[in-house]
Amino acid sequence: MATSSTELSVPWRPVTWRESAEIYNHLHFFTPSLEVLRILLHGPTGAGKSCFINSVQRILLGRNAIGALEQTARTGASFTRMIKTHRLKRSGGGRYPFVFCDIMGLEPEDAGGIQTEDIISVLEGRISDGYTFNPLSPITADSPKYNRYPHPCHKVHCLVSILPADSIARMSDKVIDKMKTIRQKAAQMGMPQVVIMTKVDEACELVNRDLRKVYQSKKIKEKVQECSNKLGIPLNCIYPVKNYHAEITQDADVDVLILMALRDILNFANDYVEDLYE
Numbered sequence: 087m088a089t090s091s092t093e094l095s096v097p098w099r100p101v102t103w104r105e106s107a108e109i110y111n112h113l114h115f116f117t118p119s120l121e122v123l124r125i126l127l128h129g130p131t132g133a134g135k136s137c138f139i140n141s142v143q144r145i146l147l148g149r150n151a152i153g154a155l156e157q158t159a160r161t162g163a164s165f166t167r168m169i170k171t172h173r174l175k176r177s178g179g180g181r182y183p184f185v186f187c188d189i190m191g192l193e194p195e196d197a198g199g200i201q202t203e204d205i206i207s208v209l210e211g212r213i214s215d216g217y218t219f220n221p222l223s224p225i226t227a228d229s230p231k232y233n234r235y236p237h238p239c240h241k242v243h244c245l246v247s248i249l250p251a252d253s254i255a256r257m258s259d260k261v262i263d264k265m266k267t268i269r270q271k272a273a274q275m276g277m278p279q280v281v282i283m284t285k286v287d288e289a290c291e292l293v294n295r296d297l298r299k300v301y302q303s304k305k306i307k308e309k310v311q312e313c314s315n316k317l318g319i320p321l322n323c324i325y326p327v328k329n330y331h332a333e334i335t336q337d338a339d340v341d342v343l344i345l346m347a348l349r350d351i352l353n354f355a356n357d358y359v360e361d362l363y364e
């Protein structure tokens with residue numbers, strides 16, 4: 087088969103498009119070595135963090151869910167100013183043994199973004215749920231939301247950077263530098279790191295028409311490469327996905343890409359925990 091100008095003949099990562107049920111089962115019975123694994127999502131405002139959490143919850147429940155309040159406007163200051171932990175619900179009751187921590191956007195501090203120092207405190211488990219970030223100054227040890235003795239469950243076990251495929255090229259150097267600083271800190275702590283590249287449908291017409299072309303689109307491959315170069319994250323830790331954002335009904339292709347990413351995130355987080363505490 088010939089390769090067209092927009093499409094690779096062979097996908098650069100294999101996807102078993104019918105694998106959703108299998109991964110879903112794996113997650114259903116997944117028992118981490120800690121009571122709860124904590125996944126921190128960070129990235130610029132509008133990247134799709136809240137949408138990603140809602141998409142995961144929706145897939146796990148098998149129905150529409152609105153837990154993390156997506157932002158409807160694409161511009162303006164970050165909507166989420168508070169640190170909020172989402173413990174995902176199981177269909178039929180109970181919760182999964184992992185949480186997503188959603189924090190406000192990563193715009194530069196002088197534009198009202200969260201301080202780098204605060205994100206590092208989050209990684210260390212020092213900031214409790216419900217704390218409202220102050221873009222002008224980091225948390226102090228006398229704050230009631232400051233956790234002096236973080237439990238292993240309060241610490242972050244995987245750092246997930248969320249970046250929108252359609253605007254990676256336009257991300258400001260300040261935001262990239264900020265993400266790099268956080269990444270370096272996480273790397274010093276030995277913490278696994280993953281990039282979720284959202285909005286593949288907006289970045290590539292071929293993929294917009296058929297999500298199964300995601301690993302054959304030259305455009306998406308370029309975006310993944312760009313993301314890898316900008317942040318210094320290896321290609322194999324970058325997961326292109328499309329979030330649920332306007333759809334009401336479930337789409338198995340959307341599900342499988344998100345589930346593949348989630349399975350790896352949880353496995354990496356659990357490996358990290360095992361290395362730390364066993």
Ligand SMILES: Nc1nc2c(ncn2[C@@H]2O[C@H](COP(=O)(O)OP(=O)(O)O)[C@@H](O)[C@H]2O)c(=O)[nH]1
Nearest residue numbers: 131132133134135136137156157285328329331
């Ligand atoms: N087309 C498309 N839109 C998305 C995707 N993910 C998020 N969005 C839209 O991007 C906007 C910002 O998303 P949101 O989750 O609020 O971003 P956050 O600031 O990172 O939490 C919303 O209008 C979403 O509907 C995606 O994968 N594809």
Ligand SMILES: [Mg+2]
Nearest residue numbers: 135136165166
């Ligand atoms: Mg949000």
